[in-house]
Amino acid sequence: PxxxxxxxxxxxxxxxxxxxxxxxxxxxxxxxxxxxxxxxxxxxxxxxxxxxxxxxxxxxxxxxxxxxxxxxxxxxxxxxxxxxxxxxxxxxxxxxxxxxxxxxxxxxxxxxxxxxxxxxxxxxxxxxxxxxxxxxxxxxxxxxxxxxxxxxxxxxxxxxxxxxxxxxxxxxxxxxxxxxxxxYTTIQAKKLKSFKVQLKALTKRNGGKPLQRVIKELNPKLRDVAEECIPILSSLLRTQESRVFG
Structure with a gap:
């Protein structure tokens, strides 16, 4: 303080x-x-x-x-x-x-x-x-x-x-x-690619993992994606509002 x-x-x-x-x-x-x-x-x-x-x-x-x-x-x-x-x-x-x-x-x-x-x-x-x-x-x-x-x-x-x-x-x-x-605002391409690679690795069919374990590992990654998207979505909404309402 x-x-x-x-x-x-x-x-x-x-x-x-x-x-x-x-x-x-x-x-x-x-x-x-x-x-x-x-x-x-x-x-x-x-x-x-x-x-x-x-x-x-x-x-x-x-x-x-x-x-x-x-x-x-x-x-x-x-x-x-x-x-x-x-x-x-x-x-x-x-x-x-x-x-x-x-x-x-x-x-x-x-x-x-x-x-x-x-x-x-x-x-x-x-x-x-x-x-x-x-x-x-x-x-x-x-x-x-x-x-x-x-x-x-x-x-x-x-x-x-x-x-x-x-x-x-x-x-x-x-x-x-x-x-x-x-x-415009978007997620950087390299970060988006990294997310895709991680998600693909967790969800590949031949992983042999129990479904509950896959879900447990997947949820934190999905939260990361959501947290990255929040500022982008809010920015897009403000841009659209300014175009519609001036």
């Missing part, structure tokens, strides 16, 4: 009462209602592993003054990892899978969110998945340069240039497993 009130409204990952669906809907709104169709899609390399521990503690200490809590967080960051059965000290990053690691990442990246807001950029961030949405290609080029400088120089992270690019919503924006177009 101490940090939640300060976080950027377009940050959605690992926050209470927010979801990937909300992030998809926000990006869709920016594209279709705000006409921000030139989109910077940024990918960070090993974000959790590269968080600078000094910057983490500095960011947290601005809101938390209790020295004992800060020491506990420092111990958590330096708790190390087991590699090949051997313990190794950690001098950068926050342990992946750690209970507070997602919160630490949000605290760390909030500096980026707020600075981009100060520069009047529209963004949607889900953990380390970042979209910056712009009116023009020139604006997107400028946003990419500014964002890269902030992330690499100020926050000491690494932008994966091979996976970072600028696209137009007419060509589809891939985000959190879906593809958002100027007037």
């Amino acid at each position: 101490i940090f939640e009130e300060q976080f950027h409204p377009s940050s959605y990952g690992y926050r209470p009462h927010r979801s990937g669906h909300d992030a998809i809907n926000k990006a869709t709104m920016f594209i279709r209602q705000y006409d921000l169709k030139h989109v910077v899609d940024m990918d960070l390399s090993k974000c959790f592993d590269l968080l600078d521990q000094e910057l983490i503690l500095t960011s947290i200490s601005r809101r938390v003054k209790d020295g004992s809590i800060l020491r506990l967080i420092k111990q958590f960051l330096e708790s190390g990892v087991i590699v090949g059965g051997n313990w190794q000290a950690t001098v950068t990053g926050s342990p992946q899978g750690g209970v507070i690691s997602p919160l630490i990442a949000n605290i760390y990246l909030d500096a980026f969110d707020q600075e981009m807001k100060r520069r009047n950029h529209r963004l949607v961030r889900y953990a380390d998945d970042i979209l910056i949405l712009c009116h023009s290609r020139k604006g997107a080029d400028n946003a990419l340069k500014q964002a890269t400088k902030l992330l690499e120089k100020d926050l000491k992270l690494t932008v994966n240039r091979s996976k970072t690019h600028i696209t137009h919503s007419d060509d589809g924006v891939k985000f959190l497993g879906v593809e958002i177009g100027s007037n």
Whole structure:
């Protein structure tokens, strides 16, 4: 709660009462209602592993003054990892899978969110998945340069240039497993193919499994498909309503 009130409204990952669906809907709104169709899609390399521990503690200490809590967080960051059965000290990053690691990442990246807001950029961030949405290609080029400088120089992270690019919503924006177009939303082809392969493997006739076991294994997969489809269906309904009712 101490940090939640300060976080950027377009940050959605690992926050209470927010979801990937909300992030998809926000990006869709920016594209279709705000006409921000030139989109910077940024990918960070090993974000959790590269968080600078000094910057983490500095960011947290601005809101938390209790020295004992800060020491506990420092111990958590330096708790190390087991590699090949051997313990190794950690001098950068926050342990992946750690209970507070997602919160630490949000605290760390909030500096980026707020600075981009100060520069009047529209963004949607889900953990380390970042979209910056712009009116023009020139604006997107400028946003990419500014964002890269902030992330690499100020926050000491690494932008994966091979996976970072600028696209137009007419060509589809891939985000959190879906593809958002100027007037359509669909599940990404590779994700849909993965679902089909998994479902086919579970339902093949020569599997030799009892029916009840097949149903038990199938239900979670079907729930996954349904959860992916919910934001898409709601987006399609809103699009149709706007066409009918203006």
